[in-house]
Amino acid sequence: CLNDSSLPIRAHGLILFRRLIERADGETLKNIDEPQWKLFEKFQVHLRAEDSYEYLAAINVLSALTNRYTEKILPILCDE
Numbered sequence: 176c177l178n179d180s181s182l183p184i185r186a187h188g189l190i191l192f193r194r195l196i197e198r199a200d201g202e203t204l205k206n207i208d209e210p211q212w213k214l215f216e217k218f219q220v221h222l223r224a225e226d227s228y229e230y231l232a233a234i235n236v237l238s239a240l241t242n243r244y245t246e247k248i249l250p251i252l253c254d255e
Contacts, residue, residue, distance in 0.1 A: 176188030176191075177189070177192075177217050177218075177220075177221070178217075182226055182228070182229055183228075185221070185224075185229055186226075186228045186229045186232045187232075189218070189221060189229070189232035189233055189235070189236050190232050190235070192218070192236050193232070193235045193236045193238075193239045196236065196239040196240060196243060197239050199243075204243070207240065207244075208244070212247075215240065215248070215251075218233055218236050218237055218240070219233075219237070219255070221233030221236075222234070222237070222255070237252060
């Protein structure tokens with residue numbers, strides 16, 4: 176859903192990921208906390224979205240991730 180051509184679906188997908196991260200969903204966290212952090216990189220792509228709805232949803236996902244993985248993610252976001 177993060178790569179869908181429809182803006183509302185992409186933004187809603189980000190909102191769902193934020194909720195799963197905040198609820199500490201085991202499967203979601205397992206997929207995020209893998210060695211290459213590929214899912215995290217997919218979230219970062221949405222920071223460059225032209226639409227504020229999608230952009231703000233991405234910020235909320237990254238905020239939830241930073242709360243959970245502060246030591247790993249905060250330096251990356253500071254460089255961003």
